[in-house]
Amino acid sequence: MESELAALSIEEGEEEILELPPEIQEVPDPYALCLVGRFLTSSVIHFLAMRNTMADLWHPLGGITITDIGEKRFCFKFYHEVDVSRVMEGSPWFFNNHLLLMHRLLPGEDPLLVSLDHAYFWVQIHDLPPGLMSEAMARQFGNFIGQFVEYDSKLVISGRKQLLS
Structure with missing residues (x-):
């Protein structure tokens, strides 16, 4: 067996790499598993403090990358679907008493153009018969x-x- 392994050559039996034409190759969506958000405030959000707080609060299984994309918007990139779902279902979220408005990015959406003007809240009604x-x-x-x-x-x-x- 050792003699067979010693006779192996990487060059032997190599095949040519098949490259697909550009129109057939899949371009990965850079915003897959991403949320875009902004805080409902006119004050400046301290990015490093917000990034550390939200990462600690959400504690995603696959990790998170938070990026300031400008115009007071932030991109929250997750690496597992379960993390995105848990964050969206757990909303509303706040940082320093400022409401975080979020939107899950769909393929082809521009994170700077999506509407961030509403939030979901649970409402509980009391004393109903x-x-x-x-x-x-x-x-x-x-x-x-x-x-x-x-x-x-x-x-x-x-x-x-x-x-x-």
């Missing part, structure tokens, strides 16, 4: 104060169990 605790009522409340996004029926069920026990 049990007959009105429904998704239809939640939808009406949500659309009255903004735009309804999601209804969490688990909270309603656990709230009823607490009332009954």
Whole structure:
């Protein structure tokens, strides 16, 4: 076996590298798994403090790269889908009491041109009679104060169990 390994040559059996024409080669999206964001404030955000705070707060499994892209916008590049989802689902996020408006970049979007003018908030309504605790009522409340996004029926069920026990 040693003699066979000694006789191996890298040049033996090499094949030519197949290169695809430029129109066929895939160009990786530089903004895949990226969020663009800006803070709702007119004051200056201290970039290094914000970068360290958000990285510590989110603690993504695959790491994060935070870049100041200008015009008071920041690019948050993640390396795993689960990290992006966790950050988006955990919003709203704040730094020094300034709300972070975020948008997940889609292929081809320019991070300097995307609209950063809204944020999602969970709203909890108290003292509703049990007959009105429904998704239809939640939808009406949500659309009255903004735009309804999601209804969490688990909270309603656990709230009823607490009332009954």
